[in-house]
Amino acid sequence: MRLISTKVLQEEMVIAKTIWNEAGMPLLQEGVHVTNRIIQRLQQLNVQYVYIDDKISKNIEVAEAIPPKIRNAAVNKIENSFKTLKRLKGTDITYCLEKSSKDFKAIINSLMDSIFDNEELLTVLSDAFIYDEYIYQHSLQVTIYTISIAHEMKYNAEEVRQIGIGAMLHDIGKMLIPQETLQKPGRLTNEEYDTMKMHTQYGFDMLRNLHTISLLSAHCAFQHHERLDGSGYPRGLVDFEIHPYAKIIAVADVFDAVTSNRVYRNKLLPSEGLAIINEGSGTLYDQMVVEAFNRVIAAYPNGTVLLLSNGSRGIVSKQNASNTMRPKLRIFEEHGKLVKATYELDLASSELDILNVEPDYLEEKGTVYMT
Structure with a gap:
């Protein structure tokens, strides 16, 4: 799953984590395909980020400390x-x-x-x-x-x-x-x-x-x-x-x-x-x-897209308990293009710096998104 800003949320994206209301009822269920009406409702509620399922984040899980x-x-x-x-x-x-x-x-x-x-x-x-x-x-x-x-x-x-x-x-x-x-x-x-x-x-x-x-x-x-x-x-x-x-x-x-x-x-x-x-x-x-x-605390939660100092982009796949500011990434983009095969990079053993967190990241529909 991947963290994405609701400002760039698009139709047919798939919600990866249920959003709950104060009554303990699901407001938006995991697995739902996004519609324009859902996007408008989330923005009305001032929900800034949601988790979606897509190809680059497949099998990346976000654990919850509290059920x-x-x-x-x-x-x-x-x-x-x-x-x-x-x-x-x-x-x-x-x-x-x-x-x-x-x-x-x-x-x-x-x-x-x-x-x-x-x-x-x-x-x-x-x-x-x-x-x-x-x-x-x-x-x-x-x-x-x-x-x-x-x-x-x-x-x-x-x-x-x-x-x-x-x-x-x-x-x-x-x-x-x-x-x-x-x-x-x-x-x-x-x-x-x-x-x-x-x-x-x-x-x-x-x-x-x-x-x-x-x-x-x-x-x-x-x-x-x-x-x-x-x-x-x-x-x-x-x-x-x-x-x-x-x-x-x-x-x-x-x-x-x-x-x-x-x-x-x-x-x-x-x-x-x-x-x-x-x-x-x-x-x-x-x-x-x-x-x-x-x-x-996870400074960069699993599912977060990061831009690195060499211009590549990766999505946080795992945390490093010994160095919480340097997580493990799944690199999916180099020089502005999607790589043919993603690979893992452990920032704890890398000299690359994190330049930016990118919840607004988008790619061509059909290339990255799962529908």
Whole structure:
């Protein structure tokens, strides 16, 4: 399968991976032949990328760390709990969170089981799941990344569980932020931004007195926007003052934010998101956390077309766990022409550089596409 931009999606291309809606129902099934109506619908939903089957990507698989059934159940639980909280006040909020904590922990356990059993690198697949409200999907994605980082950093199971709960609830304070501020498509005013920043304090206040959730998890909600150099909020803490759990969630939070569609901008590719994280390593984000994240995330997911420094093009066929920035490729084009027989190239043992990621790549119909 191959990752392709919906901007260049064409009729008769074959969908390779099912796209799900928030109810856990397939919006677009694997194996469906694309029509103009499907293209228009995907673009209306702001789906930027889909996976298709074609000749150059035959037998290239994209593994999912979290099965769709577990993912959908988790997002639905987050949504139901958060929406209930939005209607409550005071002690009712505490009671609701205490009641929901058992379900949250069950979700974390399921995610931990899936991630611990998965030997593949994490692949960003947010477009494979269509959700109307960003915060619920974001909370789950941040949890998945956080658990993966913590596991890679050798935290024990109970510590990973605490970090996971903190990640799942890190944005819970946004339930007390006005919807018009959360969904504003343009730049926030200074006053609106100050209001938005209060979600960290609100989240901490919701969580810190719960008997069923660790105070350390509450600090994740409080500190996930703090930065090593003191430029973060709400308290402008510096490196040693920030809890290690919050440092992990900070990286996961920013990466998911920039690789997801938002009301004010389109998503970045995983390699672009990682570049932002790596640029801030040691100044904004903890270096050990960033290094661990680089070891667990696929910068160039399987099925991604890459342009190389010698002018050839290849599609990512496998990952290199020892060097996640240098995957294995199936070379299918040289000097602007399709090769007679594709061949494998391991970038980890090559001096060639990656010049560009090309989800907009197209070739002559009937040459590349499977119909």
